Amino acid sequence: MGRTGPRRRGDTRPARVLTSARVSTVETLWIAWTFRGRWTVTAELTGERGQTTWPEIDWAATEDAVKRLQGRIFRAAAAGKARQVKNLQKLLVRSTSAKRLAVRRVTQQNAGRETPGIDGVVCRTPESRMRLADHGLGQRG
Known part of the structure; x- marks a missing residue:
């Protein structure tokens, strides 16, 4: 570039x-x-x-990618660019990094990680966490 x-x-x-x-x-x-x-x-x-398996994920790079995108959203909002904010928010919601980071926080770092959700499921293994991050809520198997 x-x-x-x-x-x-x-x-x-x-x-x-x-x-x-x-x-x-x-x-x-x-x-x-x-x-x-x-x-x-x-x-x-x-x-x-x-x-990629759950233990192989570079969490520092994943957090940096999410923080970088959140910073872009903040700057666009401060500049009053509503369309760009909307597009960047959609990008963040769909990003693999954000999904994996959210699953990690809920299933590993959160104090209530051993409490089952409304569906009665707790993701304890790296494989189940990876399935949850990659396929979403409806297809955990």
Whole structure:
């Protein structure tokens, strides 16, 4: 990403590559010019999904990613950019890092981690935590 400023039309080189040394999945963000005359950012996952296990997650990097996105939301809100705030909030809700961090806080760090929820389930094993983070509430198995 050697240059600053807007990209040229038709420039579809990757803007950023996010990866961890332990994770085989690489998320590449592509910036492309659409036919409507707007820049779009597309995330593409490459590599093999599902190979990361709960103990292999780099929690410092996960927390940094969530904090970085929360900071972007704060700055956009302070600047009065309502549409950008809404889009960044959707990005945060859907991000894998935020989901994993939320599951970690509720199932490992919270004082009530041994208390079952309304569904009567407690996630005690790393495998169950990973399933919860990756598949959501309805598909814990």
